[in-house]
Amino acid sequence: MRTLCTDLTTTTPGTEVTLEGWVHRRRELARVTFLVLRDRSGLAQVVLPAGTDVPPEETVVRVTGTATANAQAPGGVEVTGAVVEPLTEPAATPPVELWRPTLDASLPTLLDHAPVLWRHPAQRARWELAAASLRGFRATLDGLGFTEIATPKFVESATESGANVFAVDYFGRPAYLAQSPQFYKQQLVGVFERVYEVGPVFRAEPHDTVRHLAEYRSLDVELGFIRDHRDVLAVLREVLAGMVAAVASGGDAVARTGARLPVVPAEIPVVHFAEALELVGAPADEPDLAPEHERALGAWALAEHGSDFLAVEGYPMAKRPFYTHPWTGGFEARSARTSTTEATNSFDLLFRGLELVTGGQRLHRASAYDEALRARGEDPADYASYLQAFRHGMPPHGGFAIGLERWVGRLVEATNVREVTLFPRDLHRLSP
Amino acid sequence: MRTLCTDLTTTTPGTEVTLEGWVHRRRELARVTFLVLRDRSGLAQVVLPAGTDVPPEETVVRVTGTATANAQAPGGVEVTGAVVEPLTEPAATPPVELWRPTLDASLPTLLDHAPVLWRHPAQRARWELAAASLRGFRATLDGLGFTEIATPKFVESATESGANVFAVDYFGRPAYLAQSPQFYKQQLVGVFERVYEVGPVFRAEPHDTVRHLAEYRSLDVELGFIRDHRDVLAVLREVLAGMVAAVASGGDAVARTGARLPVVPAEIPVVHFAEALELVGAPADEPDLAPEHERALGAWALAEHGSDFLAVEGYPMAKRPFYTHPWTGGFEARSARTSTTEATNSFDLLFRGLELVTGGQRLHRASAYDEALRARGEDPADYASYLQAFRHGMPPHGGFAIGLERWVGRLVEATNVREVTLFPRDLHRLSP
Numbered sequence: 001m002r003t004l005c006t007d008l009t010t011t012t013p014g015t016e017v018t019l020e021g022w023v024h025r026r027r028e029l030a031r032v033t034f035l036v037l038r039d040r041s042g043l044a045q046v047v048l049p050a051g052t053d054v055p056p057e058e059t060v061v062r063v064t065g066t067a068t069a070n071a072q073a074p075g076g077v078e079v080t081g082a083v084v085e086p087l088t089e090p091a092a093t094p095p096v097e098l099w100r101p102t103l104d105a106s107l108p109t110l111l112d113h114a115p116v117l118w119r120h121p122a123q124r125a126r127w128e129l130a131a132a133s134l135r136g137f138r139a140t141l142d143g144l145g146f147t148e149i150a151t152p153k154f155v156e157s158a159t160e161s162g163a164n165v166f167a168v169d170y171f172g173r174p175a176y177l178a179q180s181p182q183f184y185k186q187q188l189v190g191v192f193e194r195v196y197e198v199g200p201v202f203r204a205e206p207h208d209t210v211r212h213l214a215e216y217r218s219l220d221v222e223l224g225f226i227r228d229h230r231d232v233l234a235v236l237r238e239v240l241a242g243m244v245a246a247v248a249s250g251g252d253a254v255a256r257t258g259a260r261l262p263v264v265p266a267e268i269p270v271v272h273f274a275e276a277l278e279l280v281g282a283p284a285d286e287p288d289l290a291p292e293h294e295r296a297l298g299a300w301a302l303a304e305h306g307s308d309f310l311a312v313e314g315y316p317m318a319k320r321p322f323y324t325h326p327w328t329g330g331f332e333a334r335s336a337r338t339s340t341t342e343a344t345n346s347f348d349l350l351f352r353g354l355e356l357v358t359g360g361q362r363l364h365r366a367s368a369y370d371e372a373l374r375a376r377g378e379d380p381a382d383y384a385s386y387l388q389a390f391r392h393g394m395p396p397h398g399g400f401a402i403g404l405e406r407w408v409g410r411l412v413e414a415t416n417v418r419e420v421t422l423f424p425r426d427l428h429r430l431s432p
Numbered sequence: 433m434r435t436l437c438t439d440l441t442t443t444t445p446g447t448e449v450t451l452e453g454w455v456h457r458r459r460e461l462a463r464v465t466f467l468v469l470r471d472r473s474g475l476a477q478v479v480l481p482a483g484t485d486v487p488p489e490e491t492v493v494r495v496t497g498t499a500t501a502n503a504q505a506p507g508g509v510e511v512t513g514a515v516v517e518p519l520t521e522p523a524a525t526p527p528v529e530l531w532r533p534t535l536d537a538s539l540p541t542l543l544d545h546a547p548v549l550w551r552h553p554a555q556r557a558r559w560e561l562a563a564a565s566l567r568g569f570r571a572t573l574d575g576l577g578f579t580e581i582a583t584p585k586f587v588e589s590a591t592e593s594g595a596n597v598f599a600v601d602y603f604g605r606p607a608y609l610a611q612s613p614q615f616y617k618q619q620l621v622g623v624f625e626r627v628y629e630v631g632p633v634f635r636a637e638p639h640d641t642v643r644h645l646a647e648y649r650s651l652d653v654e655l656g657f658i659r660d661h662r663d664v665l666a667v668l669r670e671v672l673a674g675m676v677a678a679v680a681s682g683g684d685a686v687a688r689t690g691a692r693l694p695v696v697p698a699e700i701p702v703v704h705f706a707e708a709l710e711l712v713g714a715p716a717d718e719p720d721l722a723p724e725h726e727r728a729l730g731a732w733a734l735a736e737h738g739s740d741f742l743a744v745e746g747y748p749m750a751k752r753p754f755y756t757h758p759w760t761g762g763f764e765a766r767s768a769r770t771s772t773t774e775a776t777n778s779f780d781l782l783f784r785g786l787e788l789v790t791g792g793q794r795l796h797r798a799s800a801y802d803e804a805l806r807a808r809g810e811d812p813a814d815y816a817s818y819l820q821a822f823r824h825g826m827p828p829h830g831g832f833a834i835g836l837e838r839w840v841g842r843l844v845e846a847t848n849v850r851e852v853t854l855f856p857r858d859l860h861r862l863s864p
Contacts, residue, residue: 422583
């Protein structure tokens with residue numbers, strides 16, 4: 001029966017125990033040799049006679065000995081009278097010392113040696129935040145009557161956005177990798193009303209930036225029977241609160257990363273796009289927010305509302321996809337500010353000054369799709385498969401997508417999204 | 433405040449209610465018109481004066497009226513004195529009548545009109561079984577200390593199996609779509625010990641069969657510190673039990689599909705591959721089981737052990753990947769039967785006579801990998817990225833992968849795996 005490292009703390013002193021894990025560190029002192037063992041739960045100290053031959057760091061071993069109280073040991077209990085049995089060959093020396101409290105590795109080193117460097121307790125904890133976030137995401141939505149879906153990653157045409165798609169040789173004909181489950185999650189609102197999917201999305205991003213990846217995990221949500229995008233935002237608020245709660249209750253990973261958890265306000269503050277432009281001193285005819293605008297708005301939201309989150313609604317149609325619902329709110333009526341371009345029922349959510357979520361209400365009438373496509377010079381017939389659902393009755397609906405890596409990146413305030421991605425893929429990197 | 437159809441049952445008669453959903457059926461009788469409304473929860477009956485103009489089936493409507501007890505109505509409560517307000521344009525007539533108790537559609541019709549035909553309550557319930565299975569899968573593994581992972585779908589080389597991979601133009605150089613997360617889940621055992629992933633896997637299957645897809649959902653598990661593949665099988669048993677329990681507790685979806693839920697035995701019966709060949713009367717030098725052998729073994733397991741599940745262990749190396757651990761059990765010792773080829777610590781799990789799961793123990797020593805690759809005429813240097821984890825210490829480990837669509841297919845005894853896949857992808861199909 002194996003005892004996990006952290007369970008040693010609650011083991012009655014004098015008990016014979018067997019632990020298994022990695023040699024995290026060996027320290028040979030004049031009168032004693034220490035072996036720090038690492039397993040999935042944490043670390044434990046093993047005391048051996050001086051001169052004991054301990055296998056090199058990272059070797060996998062089984063340790064059998066006696067649980068012994070020692071106020072000096074981590075957790076107050078260590079293993080004494082131990083026998084150490086290697087379960088593998090002696091491990092090669094890691095590219096960076098994993099036993100040091102801080103992982104001191106440049107980004108290229110971190111990425112080239114990902115399989116080994118993710119073992120560092122502080123680095124591993126970053127992914128543990130991601131895993132806890134996924135748990136919180138699903139639990140919240142399951143509780144709200146959502147159904148998990150699985151949509152195809154092979155798609156027939158590059159119609160959704162046209163740009164930055166990956167082409168695949170699909171049994172001798174061209175296919176594309178889905179940039180998002182957008183079309184499918186909408187169609188499935190027609191079946192399940194409320195759906196979500198966690199899956200890879202593929203973007204042939206020609207940009208080499210700190211926040212773009214060629215493949216990332218998208219947390220997609222779509223729901224029917226809404227009034228407008230504010231109902232979507234309300235669900236997003238619940239989801240974020242659920243994610244933060246799951247992260248907070250996920251053991252000591254938060255402490256190991258030094259992450260600063262946000263408080264999700266009961267209502268996320270919202271500004272209209274036109275107001276946002278004015279707040280950051282941008283020209284009123286800008287069609288989108290630049291990264292520096294997002295940062296300034298993040299600072300403003302913190303100062304003005306004490307919130308790490310800010311929703312910007314009413315983005316102009318110019319930068320939104322054709323299925324975006326036109327603006328139905330009263331913003332123009334209650335403000336002297338006017339947007340020079342047509343506003344939409346869409347929003348972005350900024351988290352600490354970075355765009356984390358894009359969402360909004362979609363068109364739901366078949367005729368509105370026909371019109372929107374024709375207005376762009378496109379033929380609705382090219383979208384026949386997608387439009388089936390609308391011709392056969394679709395409710396008012398909307399949704400959003402959260403980028404998992406960006407979320408974790410902002411939680412731990414990483415400078416590059418690659419630092420929190422297990423095996424990032426970008427313009428240059430396909431390995432490990 | 434919206435009332436869901438099934439919540440009507442518990443609404444106090446006389447209460448004013450608002451329901452929203454699809455016109456599932458309209459029936460005009462001489463003295464009354466019935467509208468059956470469908471939402472994500474189920475159906476409700478709405479009573480209207482004869483001659484009321486009800487929008488066509490599948491139109492999305494809001495119904496406001498009075499909850500009224502009626503023993504004849506489904507659930508004992510119907511809506512009377514109702515006003516029906518369309519939320520969309522009148523819906524086009526569905527390709528198949530969705531209000532009939534049984535969905536009477538050929539497979540091509542079902543697939544061509546998937547966005548609409550999945551709305552049929554019995555068809556939708558099939559996916560609800562899938563969603564519940566995913567919930568049970570994750571809950572079981574979370575409870576056993578597993579960490580969810582997300583591994584890249586773009587891979588640099590087609591090394592894992594070499595055959596049936598999809599090639600992608602990756603920023604002007606070749607990349608491939610991952611056929612499984614195998615290499616990555618192993619490397620991450622080095623980090624988290626116990627990992628799982630639910631995600632798409634891509635197989636350029638040139639076969640047009642009832643059980644193969646070009647893209648399917650793989651439920652992948654990998655764990656360290658095992659003795660042999662029997663420890664992996666024990667975790668699989670828990671996972672299957674958790675999936676069945678989640679399906680059983682997932683509302684009336686089981687009833688709507690007519691699925692026959694299996695009982696997962698406390699210990700899944702196991703036969704050695706050599707014994708399995710003998711049981712089905714196959715030659716002792718067969719390297720694999722044919723579909724008809726699997727069916728015969730399924731029947732045998734049911735007759736002999738009363739079990740819908742049967743594990744076949746000790747598959748010959750010839751048909752297993754290079755990372756498979758050689759046989760360490762005592763089968764040859766306790767039986768007169770001998771396999772003519774080298775056996776391995778691997779298994780397949782048959783569910784009702786169909787291969788549902790492949791699993792086993794993997795090699796864990798770096799030297800064993802070097803040897804296994806050289807024995808196949810391959811250069812370990814080509815696997816340097818993958819082998820990093822092993823050179824730096826990996827525990828004895830193993831895992832398995834469950835095909836989600838096959839699982840649901842067998843639960844509902846579908847004749848073709850496409851019937852239970854939301855939007856299947858195969859040799860011929862890329863749409864919808």
